[in-house]
Amino acid sequence: MAKVNRLKVSFHDDPRVLAEQSAEDYSRHVVPLAARSSRWSLAMASWSVLSALFYLYISVAVAQAVGTRSAMIGIGLSIVFYGVINYIISQRSIRNGLSVALLSRSIFGGAGAIISSLLFAVTAIYYAVFEGSIIAVAFQQYFAPGSDIRWWYLLVVLYAMPLVMGGVQVWMDKLNGALLPLYVGGLLLIIVIAGTRFGFSFDFLSIQPSLDTTMPGWLWAFIVYMGICVNMMVTAEFSRFGKPEDAKFHGVITFGPVFYFALYAVNGLAGIFIMDTVFPGLKASEQGIAEAVLKSSGLVGLLFILISQTRINTANYYMASLNMAGFAARGLGLRWPRGVWVLFVGACVYLLMLTNVFSYLLKALAWQGVAVTSWVAILLTHYALYPDPKSDEFRPGRVKAIMPGAWAILLSTAVGISLIELGEKGAWYVEIAPIIIAILAASSYWAINKFSEGRPLMRLAEPREEVQDVWRQHIECHVCERSYSAIEMDRDPSASQQAICTGCAEGNQSFLQSVKMESHQLSVQSRVQSSVEDSI
Known part of the structure; x- marks a missing residue:
C-alpha cells in the first residue's frame, strides 16, 4: 500500500469554490455551511x-x-x-x-x-x-x-x-x-x-x-x-x-x-x-x-x-x-x-x-x-x-x-x-x-x-477521521487544487493517496480502478485474518 500523505487542511472556505459554485449550485459537491x-x-x-x-x-x-x-x-x-x-x-x-x-x-x-x-x-x-x-x-x-x-x-x-x-x-x-x-x-x-x-x-x-x-x-x-x-x-x-x-x-x-x-x-x-x-x-x-x-x-x-x-x-x-x-x-x-x-x-x-x-x-x-x-x-x-x-x-x-x-x-x-x-x-x-x-x-x-452485502467499500485511509470538524474544515483536492468541506473528501490510491474531492473523483477511471484494487486487497487481507483467528 502507498504511503498516506499529509492533508492540506484549511479552516476557511475557498473563495474560488464559492465564486465558481454560485452558478453551478454544487451539482457535484456537498453544499458547505457557508453557501x-x-x-x-x-x-x-x-x-x-x-x-x-x-x-x-x-x-x-x-x-x-x-x-x-x-x-x-x-x-x-x-x-x-x-x-x-x-x-x-x-x-x-x-x-x-x-x-x-x-x-x-x-x-x-x-x-x-x-x-x-x-x-x-x-x-x-x-x-x-x-x-x-x-x-x-x-x-x-x-x-x-x-x-x-x-x-x-x-x-x-x-x-x-x-x-x-x-x-x-x-x-x-x-x-x-x-x-x-x-x-x-x-x-x-x-x-x-x-x-x-x-x-x-x-x-x-x-x-x-x-x-x-x-x-x-x-x-x-x-x-x-x-x-x-x-x-x-x-x-x-x-x-x-x-x-x-x-x-x-x-x-x-x-x-x-x-x-x-x-x-x-x-x-x-x-x-x-x-x-x-x-x-x-x-x-x-x-x-x-x-x-x-x-x-x-x-x-x-x-x-x-x-x-x-x-x-x-x-x-x-x-x-x-x-x-x-x-x-x-x-x-x-x-x-x-x-x-x-x-x-x-x-x-x-x-x-x-x-x-x-x-x-x-x-x-x-x-x-x-x-x-x-x-x-x-x-x-x-x-x-x-x-x-x-x-x-x-x-x-x-x-x-x-x-x-x-x-x-x-x-x-x-x-x-x-x-x-x-x-x-x-x-x-x-x-x-x-x-x-x-x-x-x-x-x-x-x-x-x-x-x-445482501450493501456496505461501503473497504479503504486504506479515511480523511474524515483526520480532521476534527468535517463541515468547518476544508481539504485541498490534488486534481482541481480547490478546497472543499472534509465531509466529501477521499484519498486517491492512483496518486499516492493524495486528497481528492467528490467532483474530481466522479468518472475518474484511474481513481476508480485503483480504489477497486485497494478494496479487493483489503478484503482479501480481512478474510485471511478472520480465517487465522478462527483457526486459533
Whole structure:
C-alpha cells in the first residue's frame, strides 16, 4: 500500500469554490455551511413550484371524476401525507447537504445514481414542455390566433433559459420572490373577475362524480395526488441549501404542510371555481384552465399565466439542467458548466414542443411517475433503516457500482409499468397502482438490504477521521487544487493517496480502478485474518 500523505487542511472556505459554485449550485459537491441560503431566499426559490397551472388542472379533473366533496377530502389527506414526508426529507437533506444525485449514490450505487440523475432531468424536461406549451398557446390565442405556434414555442424557451443561468442563490430566489405576490394577487383578481362576469355561485362545491370507481371517491382522489411524487425529489434538491438552524422553519413552511396547503387546497379550490364558473360542465384539461383564465380576465389573465408559468419553469429548467450536468459528469465524463446544460435543456424542450406533445406526454409522465414513486419509497425506507445521516455514503470511491436500491427500483418500476400498460382499465389493482408500487419498492429494498452485502467499500485511509470538524474544515483536492468541506473528501490510491474531492473523483477511471484494487486487497487481507483467528 502507498504511503498516506499529509492533508492540506484549511479552516476557511475557498473563495474560488464559492465564486465558481454560485452558478453551478454544487451539482457535484456537498453544499458547505457557508453557501447555505437564508430562510426566505430558499423559500422563495422553492415556492416557484406553487404557481404551476397543473395543480389547478388536477384539482378540476379529480373533482369532476369523484365529486368536489371527495376531491377535497383526498386533497386534505394529501396535504398531511406530503407535509409529513417532505418534512422528513427536508430535515435529512439540510443535515447532509446532498443533491438528489449524490444522495442516490448511497442508495443505488455509482451506476444507479447515474440513472437517478437522468430520471429527474427527463421528468423536469417533460414538465417544462408541458408548462411552456401553456404559455405559448395563451400568447398565440391572445395576440395572433392564426399564427404559427412554433414561433411562440421558441419565444417561450428563449426567455426562460436566462432566468436560471445563475442558479438558486444568484437571482432565481429574487425573481420568484418578486413574482409571488403578483401570482397570489393575480389569482385572487381572476377569481373576482370570473365571478363578476359569469356570476358568483357555490355550485363548484357540489360537483357530482362522473367516474364509477371500485373504491371510495376520496381514496381515489388521494391516490391520484400520491402519484405526483416528483415534488419530493424537488424537496431533496432544494432543501440541501437550508441552514441547520432554519431546519424546522423549512420543514413546516418551505417544504411541509403550509406549502402543500397552498399548493393543493388553495390552488385546488381556485381551479375548481374558475373552471366551473367559466366553462361549467366542460371536461378538464390544462389547456382548458388557461382558456378559462383568458376568457374570464383577458389581459390580466394573460399576465397571470405568464407570471405563473415563468415561476414554475424556473424550477423545471433549474432541476433539469442541474441533473443533466450530474448525469453527463457521472455517466459520460463531461464536466461542462451548468450553463451549457441549460442551453441543452432548452433545445430539448423546444424540439419536444414541435411534436404532438399532448398525445404522448401524459403517458411518459405516468411511466416516470412510477419510477419516482419507487425512488421516494426506497428513500424513506433507507432513512428508516439508517437514521444517522453519517450513513449516507456518497463518495465515488466508497460505494459499489450497484447497491441494494438499484435492484429494488428496477423491480418495482417494471411491475408498476406492467400494471399501467397491461392491467385492465378500471381494475382495482390498476387504480391503486401507486400504493402497490410504493409497498413493493420499500419491502424489496428492506429485504435486499437484509440479505445482501450493501456496505461501503473497504479503504486504506479515511480523511474524515483526520480532521476534527468535517463541515468547518476544508481539504485541498490534488486534481482541481480547490478546497472543499472534509465531509466529501477521499484519498486517491492512483496518486499516492493524495486528497481528492467528490467532483474530481466522479468518472475518474484511474481513481476508480485503483480504489477497486485497494478494496479487493483489503478484503482479501480481512478474510485471511478472520480465517487465522478462527483457526486459533
